[in-house]
Amino acid sequence: MEMDAQKRERGMEMDRILCDELLEEVLRRIPLRPSVSADVSLVSKRWLRLYRSSISCLHLRLSPDNCAPTSLSSFLSHFPRLVLLFATIVGGDDVSNFPDQILLSIASSCPKLRALRLKSEPVSLFPLISLSTSCPHLTSLHIAQARPFSFHWLVFLHSLQMLTIVFTPVPGEVDQVDALQRNFNAALKLETLVLDGIQRCDFGFASLWRSCKNLKTLRLYRCDGIGDDTSASSFVDCFNGLQEVELKWCGSIVNDILMRLVENCTSLNTLLIYHVGLKTMALAMSSKLEELSLINCKVEPGLLVTLGQRFRNLRELDLSFNEMLVDEEFISMLASCNCLRGLNVRGCEGLANASVVSMFKSCKQLESVDILNCPGIGAEAVELLVLNCPQLRLIWVEESKLSDVSRSWSSKNFVLVLNV
Incomplete structure (x- = not known):
């Protein structure tokens, strides 16, 4: 007191x-x-x-049990300079319409908002329309959207550059949006588009793909399709200028997307693929690729060697958690990857000391290396790597694999050692 x-x-x-x-x-x-x-x-x-x-920035945790939408509107009105809002909606006695009500409250109270992340159950179409007309300055938006889908509300968000939408699975059939709502023509300014959970027969994506002609980054998570047949035919319309593609848990459509990229995209420099099997059609990708991630992928024998020969401009390579990766193929791939600056083989249990030796012999520009959870790699190899990589500044490795020489050299040469 x-x-x-x-x-x-x-x-x-x-x-x-x-x-x-x-x-x-x-x-x-x-x-x-x-x-x-x-x-x-x-x-x-x-x-x-x-x-x-x-x-200018707020982080809120909201629940139907402790927050009424009208109270939220009143509360937000006290923050006239609010431009960044991160809200998480947690469970309560009744959450059915709560996310919609919260979004309507935000739209009516925060006209200067530039970034909104609403982590919640899906919101429906009407509050999205309200948001797009009430918050025209939004540059970044992260929401969950309910089926049926319509994206014509995006037309009013003239400043939007980054959009993330999570599509939550809905049991049973849902009515589709009529054609007037589904189809629109626009020149969206979106540069980054992240979509999570598209199903094979989802309507409404054709106009979205056609309107995203400024995309630089496309990320698809947990998708087993890119929309219905009309949507699929429009998919390549967003490839002009595309520089980065990330496919995560999209096993059933990865090879189809890769084929479309091969045929229609010439500007790609970063490709990240997680948890799938990879066919040899990836070889036809642009040789200008600078970043390649194949995480927990089932790669055909010999493909990595050919990829190394194809992508000689690689700067970043992530092969983490590929348990079947062995020394012979990895060493052969590195022989062609002379420009590598970052290398990640965390969790590759098939690699041994010989692979580490090939790292500093073939990749003279290495700045960061991740060799955590590689039981075949020992302290002697780690010491050789530290002593023979003059550009090395960051290494992930177990504490137990650091000799006194490794510790001393790392400290003297400002090499940061991490074990998490």
Whole structure:
């Protein structure tokens, strides 16, 4: 109590001296912590008002049991400079319409919003339309969307550059959106598009693909399709200028997408693939590729060697958690990868000391190496790697595999050693 009284007394003294502008500047420099708002409120209502008006970013955890949408609107109205909002909706007694109500409250209360991440159950079409018309300055949006799908609300988000949508599976049949809502023509400014959970027969994607002509990054997670037949035929319309593609848990469609990229995309420089089998059609990808990730993939015998010969400009290579990868094929691949700066083979249990020797013999520019959870690689090989990689600045390896020489050399040459 005495401490609170002292804080209140000091605050009241500053309250008399400082004008609003100076006090706002002081409050803006206070670290954003949950306890700060309570401390500031002890001083005066003026302090609390100015503190809230100085905040540009909020993290909220909402529940139907502790937050009414009308209360949220009132609360958000105290933050006129809010541009970044990250909200997580957790379970309660009734969550059926709660995400929609929350999104409507956000749309009506935060006209200056530039980035919104709403982690929740899917939201429906109407609050998305409200958001797109009420928050025209949004540049980044992360939501979950309910079926049936329609993307025409994106037309009003003229500043949107990054969009992430999670499509939650819905049991049984759902009615599809009529053709007028499904189809639209627009020139969206989207540069990064992340879609999670597209199903093979989902309608509504044709217009989205056609309207994304400025895409630089496309990430598909847990997708077993790219939409219905009309959507699939429009998919390549977003390939012009595409530089990075990431496919994660999309096993059934990976090879089809790779074939389309081979035939229609000439600007790709980064390809990341997770948890699939990879066929040799990947060889036809542009030889300009600089980053390749094949994580936990079942790669055909001999394919890695051919990939190394094909992609001689690789700067980053991630082959982590490929348990079947062995020394012979890995060494043969590295022989052609002379430009590598980053190499990750974490969890590759088939690799031994010979592979580490090939790293510093073939890849003179290596700056970072991850060899965690590779039981076949011992302390002697790690020491050779540290001593013979002059550009090395970062290495992930078990503490038990570091000799005294490795520790001393790493410390002397500013090499950061991590074991997590």
